[in-house]
Amino acid sequence: MMGKEFCRCSNPFSRNDIFCGKDAGGQISMGAGIKMGITNENIGKALRKIERRLPKNIVMASSKADSPFRILVATVLSARTKDETTHAAVNRLFSKMKTKTPGIQARVLARMDEKAIRKLIYPVGFYKTKARHIKRLAGIVAEEYNGKIPDTLEQLTKLPGVGRKTANLVLSQAFGKDAICVDTHVHRITNRWGYVKTKTPEETEMALRKKLPRRYWQAINGILVKFGRAVCRPARPLCPACPINNACPYGINNRKHFKH
Numbered sequence: 001m002m003g004k005e006f007c008r009c010s011n012p013f014s015r016n017d018i019f020c021g022k023d024a025g026g027q028i029s030m031g032a033g034i035k036m037g038i039t040n041e042n043i044g045k046a047l048r049k050i051e052r053r054l055p056k057n058i059v060m061a062s063s064k065a066d067s068p069f070r071i072l073v074a075t076v077l078s079a080r081t082k083d084e085t086t087h088a089a090v091n092r093l094f095s096k097m098k099t100k101t102p103g104i105q106a107r108v109l110a111r112m113d114e115k116a117i118r119k120l121i122y123p124v125g126f127y128k129t130k131a132r133h134i135k136r137l138a139g140i141v142a143e144e145y146n147g148k149i150p151d152t153l154e155q156l157t158k159l160p161g162v163g164r165k166t167a168n169l170v171l172s173q174a175f176g177k178d179a180i181c182v183d184t185h186v187h188r189i190t191n192r193w194g195y196v197k198t199k200t201p202e203e204t205e206m207a208l209r210k211k212l213p214r215r216y217w218q219a220i221n222g223i224l225v226k227f228g229r230a231v232c233r234p235a236r237p238l239c240p241a242c243p244i245n246n247a248c249p250y251g252i253n254n255r256k257h258f259k260h
């Protein structure tokens, strides 16, 4: 087993103070402490290992510290858009509201000119449609819910632009409820692990609801979204840098191709 020295190779992940996966002799680390395969016995350990190694500077579209209204708007805007772009757009939009009270923010947003909203949120993907959705959504929240964000899946998914993924993120991030938000990262990574075998994020959500211990429901999205952006990327995942590459079937199968 190798010593934990930080590599000075060309792997960009190693420059983020993350162990790059090779020891001083250039051998690939297979990590320690996790047995082959991701199962219910070791998924908690795997998630903790991943979380410990994540770069601290990853920008997310929203955080638990934000108000439920801001989380809802940010999540609607984040679809098919980089989190950095969404974060900047949300900052521009909310800076125009001149109030921090969510109920009043909903009224202000509902009254804003749709073209002005478009300008503020550009260049998020589908900004014209999203501008229409968040204006209508703000009107419904202001009028029907007296400025409070509804806190059930049924109510949330009736709002314009809000699907299960958005609703689940709002439930877990804004209200601390047990909900699993499955986006493309969670879907891809849990399938690479062989933890689920599904074809769509919706199927993955249902499979995880049956299998994943409830104590990880809220955390899994935040951890795997960052992990999916930094390491377990859609194309060319950085398996040599991965702290659980000794357990992941995808990483083990592709070990012969590891190089950086």
Ligand code: SF4
Binding pocket: 192, 193, 231, 232, 233, 237, 238, 239, 242, 243, 244, 245, 248, 249, 250, 251, 252
């Ligand atoms: S595919 Fe590679 S980066 Fe992703 S979890 Fe498996 S070993 Fe890690």
